[in-house]
Structures are given as structure tokens and as C-alpha cells.
Amino acid sequence: MIPKEYPRVVIEAVEPKVDGGRFPIKRVVGEKITVSADIYKEGHFKLAAVLKIRQVGDDEWQESAMTQGDNDRWFGEFIVTAIGRWEYTIEAYAEIYLSWVDEITKKSVPGADLRSELLEGLVILKKSAAVAQGEDLSRMLGIIAAIETALAAGEQRGAIDLGIGKVMHSMMASYPDRSEGHQMTPPLTIMVNRPIARFAAWYEFFPRSQSNLPYRHGTLQDSIRRLHDIKAMGFDVVYLPPIHPIGHSFRKGKNNSLVAVPGDVGSPWAIGNKHGGHMALEPQLGTWDDWNQFVATCRELGIEIALDYVMNCSPDHPYVAEHPDWFFHRPDGSIKYAENPPKKYQDVYPLNFGTSDRAGLWQEMLEIFLFWIGKGVTTFRVDNPHTKPVPFWEWVIGEVHRQHPQVIFLAEAFTKPKMMRLLAKVGFAQSYTYFTWRDHKHDLTEYVSELTSGEMKEYFTGNFFANTPDILPPILQFGGRPAFIMRAVLAATLSSVYGIYSGYELCENEAIPGKEEYLDSEKYEIKMRDWKAPGNIVDIITRINQIRQECPALQTYNNVLFLNADNPNILAYAKMTEDRSDIVICVVNLDPFHAHHSILHVPLGTFGIPEDEQYQAHDLLSGERYRWHGPTAYVELAPTTKMAHIIKVRRW
Structure with missing residues (x-):
């Protein structure tokens, strides 16, 4: 059958897009998006193309002309100016007038x-x-x-x-004639987040451990006092583990023991008791007035609150009695507790997303998000999202964003790479990564390149946590203070979003023998710390965060350029702004036990520096300044002196 209509211009190979346009690309407010496409037509017509953008829901498109490059590749760009969903498309058409001008000029x-x-x-x-x-x-x-x-x-x-x-x-x-043209449909979409989704420093702490008296349960008032120190270190997001009432049945004791003794506080992830569930506060932390004061103090200090969103219920949770069908039942009628073999969590009942009351369960999970947003939470760190149906996340994040597009979701998904990527596609603005276990030069280079290039860079933002309450990697267990410095520099500069769990600045590294877990874990007991203990790296963490604030190049995620350093123990990489006004070179000794030196190869052409020109290498960590000349430089790093350079390249 002869088609009644057909596209008069071919538009194909449009970039950027994710899975052919099935999912939105991710950007933050103020970010520029460069769009390219192959555009061509039969015959010898001159062509024109316009890039069209609008926020979802708007009637009118904003247009800007695209320019033609080599081999029928066209380019356009625009800047997203507000949070929420955007869409963009391309309209291309035969430029009938210019084609006529070309024809008559040749014939004249x-x-x-x-x-x-x-x-x-x-x-x-x-x-x-x-x-x-x-x-x-x-x-x-x-x-x-x-x-x-x-x-x-x-x-x-x-x-x-x-x-x-x-x-x-x-x-x-x-007034061009676009009658012989075609507009790409459906349009491609963009999820635009706030800038803090792509540039932030996270600090995780347990409010119950903020008391200054031994063995006394900390409160939100204690936490308010702690906020000032956290801000002074340069952190702009505080991440709180669950702060809800903790169950008593099968409560875990210290070091995850199966038997709790009087005074054991239990795991915050075993949520729910007679005081309420996911929309209640643990009474020992304080009252809602205390919470409101905590939120107000965060706002005054310019700190955002990230709350752990955990879909676990203790056997004492009100849901167990009110909605028994929301849980997994064994043949004998008992409710199945959570397991991650060989680990067992007798104090936790997982929710059954296959329940016949799926609508009721899903709606309740949405209500939890909306409740805490109303209480001042702007970010959710979601616990184990890979163990829940992906369609649920696409639905619930979409529903939250429909009412509150400013909310940010972080996926704590240490799972298969494809699942991590899919969770990012369906709405998670950030994700935990495998950075924690990448210690060697080739591993770091390969992994960071994977995250920040190709299609993955369009939708995935890795939040580089150097440690977590669950993970104390071997490099920190055995590398001592130099390892903590080295890993902090890597996390804070390889990614524009990074975090630490409290105690990192004290170089806490006592592990359960043979495991990547903290001994005397704070997950099961209250810890009291001396924040000025000898050997702490508070000043170094503070300086790293100051440098990140001072250097626009370190505030961008997808701009890591790995440099050639002759020594396999020396990792070198650069970040720079698009206009090359800010260029930062990071050089890190990956060996916390030995000194290493190397010849560093500097890509002067990429930096826009002539090879015969001297330039200054200003180490922002130490304050030292070096005069460099030519495409190579000598670097030397040692655990006893300095583990890293963060160098700002300055032209004389």
C-alpha cells in the first residue's frame, strides 16, 4: 500500500538519549545540553533544522537553530532553567528558498x-x-x-x-516554508534536578550517638549541636539512618548478637513498635518540636537532610497486625524474616510487593515519602532498592516528583551493574557505586571511565562513599591514616558527589577479623567519640571540601581526563571547565605504605597551553607552588609527607 504521508526529511541517530528514548536523560538546573542528529533528504535540497524544547505541560516550544557539521551531522544546544521534566525534539525541513537561491545562482x-x-x-x-x-x-x-x-x-x-x-x-x-519537513516524535525527555544532585558532600551520622556523656542515648538536640561541626568541615548534606521507633522482638545486641541485654538499643533498621512505625520518631531522640528545630537549624546552616528510606518492619510494627497480607508467610503461617545469606535478620520482616493488596501497599509507601517531605526532608537514601520491583520505583518516584520535583533519590544498590543502571534510568538521581572496592590504578581508571562516558553518563551519577556503616574496606583497615587521606581525595575529586560515614575523620578502622565490617558496629550500639582525637584528619577533610567549593572544575561530574603517569602506584587525572578557565590536576599515591615518584605527562594542548610557555602548578592542599615547563613534570608522594596533590593550573 502506498503511504498517504511520509517524513520528507530523515532525522536519525539523535543524541543524547537513553534506551532509544524510553527513559529521560538527567541534568541539573543551569546545565547545557548539546543535541546532535543525522539529518538528510533525498535530492539536493538545502536543509534547515531547529531544536525545540519545553517543560512538560507547556504548550509552546522554544526554538533555536541547529548548525550543520560534517557528514550530515547537525548540532544544537540549550540550557535547562528549572527543575522538573523537560522534553526536546528536532524539526528539520527542506529550505526551499535557499535551495532556489542556490539553483538560480549556479544557473545565472x-x-x-x-x-x-x-x-x-x-x-x-x-x-x-x-x-x-x-x-x-x-x-x-x-x-x-x-x-x-x-x-x-x-x-x-x-x-x-x-x-x-x-x-x-x-x-x-x-518566515521559512516548513511544508517539506518532519518533526521527530515522540519527543525525548529530560529529568532536571537541583544542582545539589550533581555536586554535594554528604556526611552520615547516627543521632543517637551524639551525646557527650558515656552510654547516654543521644537526642536531636545533641545532633543540632553537632551540625555546626559538620558544616564547618564543609558538608552540605547530612544523611540520617532510620530515626523511627525500634522494635523489641528479636532485638539484636552488640555486634549483631542474637540476644539483646538490657540497655541494648537495637538496629535502627528494625522499624516499628508501640510508638509507631515509619511515620513516627524514636521517642529517645526527642519530640516533633525537637525535629522541627533540627530542620530549622539545617536550613540556617545551608545543610540539606537526607533520610534513610527503609521498607523493613520489626515484628512489633503496626503494619504486622493491621496488614498481615503485606508480609511473606511460611507454610506454617509464621512470617518470614529477612535474610542475606549467610546473614540473618530475625528482627526484620521484609514487605511482600507481590501481595494481593498491592495498591494499598504501594500507596502507603508513597505516603511515607510525602510525610517526610512535609517534615523538611529533601533527599531520600533508599535502602536496597534492587530487592523491590523496578516498576514500583518508576511509579512512586514519578508520583513524588509530580508533587515535589525538587526531591532527590539515592539508590543504595550494591548489586548487578545492569540493575544499578536500570534504577538510575527509572528515577534515582544518584547511586552508590563500587568505588569503595576499587583500589588499583587500572581498576579506578576503568571504572570511573565506565561511569562518566558513553550512554551511562547521560543518566547515572555515582555518589562515591569512602565508607559506610556496613563497609570498612581492607584498604582502610590496614592502610592507616595515609589510606584515609588518599581515599578521601579520590572520592571527593573523581566524583562531584561523595560522602563519608562519621568516624572516617578519626580514621576508625577496627574491623571484625576477616570481614569488611566494623567491630563494635554503631548499627547495634551507641558510640561516643572524641572529635579532636590525635591523628584525626578533620583539617584535611575541611580543606578538601573548601577546594571543591573554590574550583568549578571539581563541581562537574562527567569531565574526568586520566593522565599518563609512569608509576603504576600513581594515579593522575584532570578536570577542567568547558572554557578552560579552571583546570585542576589531581595526583594520588595509591600505596599508603611506601613513597612513590613518577613522571607526569601533562596534555598541554588540551589545556590550551603552548609547549614553550611556563605555567604554575599550585597545590591547593599544601599551598606549595611549582613552576612547570613543557609537557612533563616530576611528582613525588609519600605517606609521611603528602599522599596527594590537588593542583590548580595557572598561567603566568
Whole structure:
């Protein structure tokens, strides 16, 4: 069957897009998006293309012209200016007027009869004039009349000059004939988040451990006092583990023991008791007035609150009695507790997302999000999202964003890479990563390149946590203070989003033998710390965060350029702004036990620095300044002196 209509222009290979457009790309407010596509048409027509953008729900498109590059590749760009969902498309069309100008110019040789071509041109001009308005219409009609007069008088050259002249050329650019064109459908989408989704320093702490008296349960008031120290270190997001009432049945004791003794506080992840569940506060932390004061203090200090969103219930949770069908039942009728073999969590009942009351369960999970947003929470760190149906996340994040597009979701998904990627696609703005276990040069280079290049860079933002309450990696267990410094620099500069769990600044590294877990874990007991203990790296963490704030290059996620350093124990990489006004080189000794030196190869051409020009290497960590010349430099790093350089490249 002969088609009634067909695209008059081919638009294909559009970038950026995710899974052919199934999922939105991710950006933050103020970020520029460069769009490219292959655009072509049969024959020899001149083409034009416009990039069209709008916020979802708007009626009118904003247009900007695209430019043609090599081999029919076209380019356009725009800046997203507000949070929420955006969409963009491309309209391309045969530029009938310019094609006519090209044809008649080529044919305009002495003796050529171009009367027919001029009549064709008049038809083109009149069609555009029909949609012109005001002064433009008058000017176009005047030129058209002059062309007709010249043509009638046999003044072919004069008629051509009028038709292709600057004035008519400008008028026709304002009123192009797009009848032989095509607009790509459906449009592609963008999820635009707040800038803090792509540039932030996270600090995780347990409010119950903030007391300054041994063994006394900390409160929100204690936490308010702690906020000032956290802000002084340069952190702008505080992440709180669950702060809800903790169950008593099968409560875990210290070091995850199966038997709790009087005074054991249990795991915050075993949520729910007679005081309530996910929409209640643990009474020992304080009252809602205390919470409101905590929120107000965070706002005064410019700190955002990230709350752990955990879909666990203790056997004492109100849901167990009110909605028994929301849980997994064994054949004997008992409710199945959570397991992650060989680990067992007798104090936790997981929710059954396959329940016959799926609508009720899903709606309740949404209500928990909305409740805490109403209480001042702006970010949710979601516990184990890979163990819940992905369609649930796509639905619930979409529902939250429909009412509160400013909310940010972080996926704590240490799972298969494809699942981590899918969770990012369906709405998680950030994700935990495997950075924690990447210690060697080739591993770090390969992994960071994977996260920040290709299609993955369009939707995935890795939050590089150096440690967590669950993870004390071997490099920190055995590498001592130099390892803590080294890993902090890597986390804070390889990614624009990073975090630490409290105690990191004290270089806490006592582990359960043979495991990557803390001994005397804070997950099961209250810990009291001396924040000024000898050997702490508070000043170094503070300086790293100051450097991140001072250097725009370190505030961008997808701009890591790995440099060649001859020593396999030396990792070197650069970040720079698009205009090269800010260039930062990081050089890190990956061996916390030995000194290492290397020849560093500096890509002067990429930096826009002539090879015969001297330039300054200003180490922002130590304050030292070096005079470098040429494409190579010598670096030396040692555990006893410095583990890393964060160098700002300055031209003299």
C-alpha cells in the first residue's frame, strides 16, 4: 500500500538519549545540553533544522537553530532553567528558498534564460509573505512587486538580485516554508534536578550517638549541636539512618548478637513498635518540636537532610497486625524474616510487593515519602532498592516528583551493574557505586571511565562513599591514616558527589577479623567519640571540601581526563571547565605504605597551553607552588609527607 504521508526529511541517530528514548536523560538546573542528529533528504535540497524544547505541560516550544557539521551531522544546544521534566525534539525541513537561491545562482551565467526559475521563486516568496506581518509584510510585498516589474521589463539580472539579496534573505529566514519537513516524535525527555544532585558532600551520622556523656542515648538536640561541626568541615548534606521507633522482638545486641541485654538499643533498621512505625520518631531522640528545630537549624546552616528510606518492619510494627497480607508467610503461617545469606535478620520482616493488596501497599509507601517531605526532608537514601520491583520505583518516584520535583533519590544498590543502571534510568538521581572496592590504578581508571562516558553518563551519577556503616574496606583497615587521606581525595575529586560515614575523620578502622565490617558496629550500639582525637584528619577533610567549593572544575561530574603517569602506584587525572578557565590536576599515591615518584605527562594542548610557555602548578592542599615547563613534570608522594596533590593550573 502506498503511504498517504511520509517524513520528507530523515532525522536519525539523535543524541543524547537513553534506551532509544524510553527513559529521560538527567541534568541539573543551569546545565547545557548539546543535541546532535543525522539529518538528510533525498535530492539536493538545502536543509534547515531547529531544536525545540519545553517543560512538560507547556504548550509552546522554544526554538533555536541547529548548525550543520560534517557528514550530515547537525548540532544544537540549550540550557535547562528549572527543575522538573523537560522534553526536546528536532524539526528539520527542506529550505526551499535557499535551495532556489542556490539553483538560480549556479544557473545565472551570461545568456541564460531564467524566466521560469524566477517565476518559481516568486511562488516561494509569496507563500512566505502570506504568513508575514506588519512591516515585514510590507517590505516583502514591495520586493515581490519590484521583481515582477523587473521581470516584465526583461531585467532578469535585477530581478535575481532582488530575490536573493540581503533584505529578502533576512525576511525569508524569519518566515521559512516548513511544508517539506518532519518533526521527530515522540519527543525525548529530560529529568532536571537541583544542582545539589550533581555536586554535594554528604556526611552520615547516627543521632543517637551524639551525646557527650558515656552510654547516654543521644537526642536531636545533641545532633543540632553537632551540625555546626559538620558544616564547618564543609558538608552540605547530612544523611540520617532510620530515626523511627525500634522494635523489641528479636532485638539484636552488640555486634549483631542474637540476644539483646538490657540497655541494648537495637538496629535502627528494625522499624516499628508501640510508638509507631515509619511515620513516627524514636521517642529517645526527642519530640516533633525537637525535629522541627533540627530542620530549622539545617536550613540556617545551608545543610540539606537526607533520610534513610527503609521498607523493613520489626515484628512489633503496626503494619504486622493491621496488614498481615503485606508480609511473606511460611507454610506454617509464621512470617518470614529477612535474610542475606549467610546473614540473618530475625528482627526484620521484609514487605511482600507481590501481595494481593498491592495498591494499598504501594500507596502507603508513597505516603511515607510525602510525610517526610512535609517534615523538611529533601533527599531520600533508599535502602536496597534492587530487592523491590523496578516498576514500583518508576511509579512512586514519578508520583513524588509530580508533587515535589525538587526531591532527590539515592539508590543504595550494591548489586548487578545492569540493575544499578536500570534504577538510575527509572528515577534515582544518584547511586552508590563500587568505588569503595576499587583500589588499583587500572581498576579506578576503568571504572570511573565506565561511569562518566558513553550512554551511562547521560543518566547515572555515582555518589562515591569512602565508607559506610556496613563497609570498612581492607584498604582502610590496614592502610592507616595515609589510606584515609588518599581515599578521601579520590572520592571527593573523581566524583562531584561523595560522602563519608562519621568516624572516617578519626580514621576508625577496627574491623571484625576477616570481614569488611566494623567491630563494635554503631548499627547495634551507641558510640561516643572524641572529635579532636590525635591523628584525626578533620583539617584535611575541611580543606578538601573548601577546594571543591573554590574550583568549578571539581563541581562537574562527567569531565574526568586520566593522565599518563609512569608509576603504576600513581594515579593522575584532570578536570577542567568547558572554557578552560579552571583546570585542576589531581595526583594520588595509591600505596599508603611506601613513597612513590613518577613522571607526569601533562596534555598541554588540551589545556590550551603552548609547549614553550611556563605555567604554575599550585597545590591547593599544601599551598606549595611549582613552576612547570613543557609537557612533563616530576611528582613525588609519600605517606609521611603528602599522599596527594590537588593542583590548580595557572598561567603566568
